[in-house]
Amino acid sequence: SALSVASVLAGRIPLDEVVTLKGWVRTRRDSKAGFSFLAVSDGSCFDNVQIVAPNTLANYTTEVLQLTTGCAVACTGKLVRSQGKGQAIEMQADAVEVIGWVEHPDTYPVSPKQHTFEYLREVAHLRPRTNTFGAVTRVRHALAMAAHQFFHDNGFFWIHTPIVTASDAEGAGAMFRVSTLDIANLPKTGDGRIDFSKDFFGKPTFLTVSGQLNVETYCLALSKVYTFGPTFRAEQSFTPRHLAEFWMIEPEIAFADLSADADLAEAFLKHLFRSLLDSRQDDMKFFAERIDKDCITRLEKFVESSFERITYTDAVKLLEQSGRKFEFPVKWGLDLQAEHERYITEHIGRPVVVMNYPKDIKAFYMRLNDDEKTVAAMDVLAPGIGEIIGGSQREDRLDVLDQRLDAQHLDKNAYSWYRDLRRYGSVPHAGFGLGFERTIQYATGMANIRDVIPFPRSPGNADF
Numbered sequence: 001s002a003l004s005v006a007s008v009l010a011g012r013i014p015l016d017e018v019v020t021l022k023g024w025v026r027t028r029r030d031s032k033a034g035f036s037f038l039a040v041s042d043g044s045c046f047d048n049v050q051i052v053a054p055n056t057l058a059n060y061t062t063e064v065l066q067l068t069t070g071c072a073v074a075c076t077g078k079l080v081r082s083q084g085k086g087q088a089i090e091m092q093a094d095a096v097e098v099i100g101w102v103e104h105p106d107t108y109p110v111s112p113k114q115h116t117f118e119y120l121r122e123v124a125h126l127r128p129r130t131n132t133f134g135a136v137t138r139v140r141h142a143l144a145m146a147a148h149q150f151f152h153d154n155g156f157f158w159i160h161t162p163i164v165t166a167s168d169a170e171g172a173g174a175m176f177r178v179s180t181l182d183i184a185n186l187p188k189t190g191d192g193r194i195d196f197s198k199d200f201f202g203k204p205t206f207l208t209v210s211g212q213l214n215v216e217t218y219c220l221a222l223s224k225v226y227t228f229g230p231t232f233r234a235e236q237s238f239t240p241r242h243l244a245e246f247w248m249i250e251p252e253i254a255f256a257d258l259s260a261d262a263d264l265a266e267a268f269l270k271h272l273f274r275s276l277l278d279s280r281q282d283d284m285k286f287f288a289e290r291i292d293k294d295c296i297t298r299l300e301k302f303v304e305s306s307f308e309r310i311t312y313t314d315a316v317k318l319l320e321q322s323g324r325k326f327e328f329p330v331k332w333g334l335d336l337q338a339e340h341e342r343y344i345t346e347h348i349g350r351p352v353v354v355m356n357y358p359k360d361i362k363a364f365y366m367r368l369n370d371d372e373k374t375v376a377a378m379d380v381l382a383p384g385i386g387e388i389i390g391g392s393q394r395e396d397r398l399d400v401l402d403q404r405l406d407a408q409h410l411d412k413n414a415y416s417w418y419r420d421l422r423r424y425g426s427v428p429h430a431g432f433g434l435g436f437e438r439t440i441q442y443a444t445g446m447a448n449i450r451d452v453i454p455f456p457r458s459p460g461n462a463d464f
């Protein structure tokens with residue numbers, strides 16, 4: 001198999017060795033001195049490798065001079081120290097083999113000119129060829145690996161929770177239905193309702209909104225666990241921070257309260273960003289130069305700061321005393337909006353954990369505090385973007401959980417397996433969910449969440 005451009009440019013291959021590199025042509029430049037310079041990318045790192053192709057190659061006129069952006073090539077030759085500036089190592093090619101031509105180069109959808117991100121979403125199958133999407137993809141991978149590494153090193157087990165479920169984990173009713181029934185000809189019961197007993201699973205089923213309830217069952221057996229998978233929300237949210245399909249990382253720890261949960265969130269986020277800064281210097285330099293000049297300093301500051309913890313009640317006081325005019329009202333009992341969260345982090349100047357929210361605006365599974373007005377919930381707010389983590393200590397008392405299910409008009413029978421955990425060796429436990437795409441946005445400065453996931457799913461868009 002061919003070597004990667006990354007290993008060559010990192011200097012891991014001895015000079016003067018004859019090697020083969022395979023990739024896609026970014027640009028071709030022909031010099032009068034009898035050479036063509038090809039910039040070739042295989043996506044393994046940010047930089048292209050420069051291939052010097054002499055006009056003595058047998059296919060120089062017939063093929064090399066016909067190469068355009070996007071053509072796939074295999075180049076064989078000696079690695080040498082580069083004379084030109086911009087790269088340390090280049091290849092003097094003895095052979096340039098064309099593996100795949102680009103039909104009609106003038107219609108190649110991702111030519112080297114600058115394209116808008118909106119346009120690139122329409123060619124989502126080819127946008128990974130661009131600098132930005134290559135960089136996003138490598139950063140996404142680096143953060144995913146860092147997450148798994150953190151949990152593995154700290155004794156957590158990765159639990160593969162189901163995608164199809166009958167339970168609404170957030171109790172918010174924002175679920176996509178999964179069904180094999182013929183919608184043009186639905187089976188009906190005697191009283192005219194849809195007969196879901198005829199459906200594939202014998203009952204209504206949905207795409208999961210969160211792996212939390214399932215991962216809690218493993219937490220109360222293996223103590224430290226996490227999920228990392230796709231989750232689905234059928235919310236009509238047309239914002240640059242919402243997707244209908246997004247990935248979430250959800251750790252869950254037993255014998256733990258909200259404070260331990262906040263400790264975990266802080267250690268975890270810092271590990272992610274420290275690891276990214278170390279492993280993807282090339283891509284982060286690109287984001288700092290072209291997308292968001294503050295992204296590297298923001299992460300450096302983040303990993304060095306200690307998180308501030310405040311209660312929801314104090315956060316509301318802070319907002320009320322700010323003298324700011326907000327678009328949305330600030331009042332004890334109302335949820336914090338993005339503008340409020342932004343004010344809080346800017347005012348405090350470092351990541352903030354807001355704790356103990358009013359029970360009526362939070363999910364049924366959060367543990368009721370002694371004041372009986374608030375629950376042991378936390379949101380971690382990152383300077384500049386607001387909520388990236390939502391978490392809580394879970395209600396571990398069956399009688400209180402049942403009251404909360406009733407208060408939110410949820411069917412206790414539908415949660416019977418979840419309630420069982422509170423009947424057989426219940427323990428205090430807590431966890432959180434990190435929105436993976438929001439994390440990538442925060443790290444890179446990419447403004448729109450649709451541009452940090454390979455194939456975005458949002459209202460009206462499920463192409464590719």
Ligand code: 4AD
Nearest residue numbers: 210212242243246250388389390391431432433435
């Ligand atoms: O606050 P959320 O809804 O919490 C849960 O789902 C809990 N079950 C987590 C847990 O305690 N295990 O979502 C968690 C995070 C949010 O902070 C946000 O970063 C992200 O998921 N998120 C979304 N990201 C993209 N698009 C959406 N529609 C999102 N909704 C939530």
Ligand code: MG
Nearest residue numbers: 379387389390
């Ligand atoms: Mg939330």
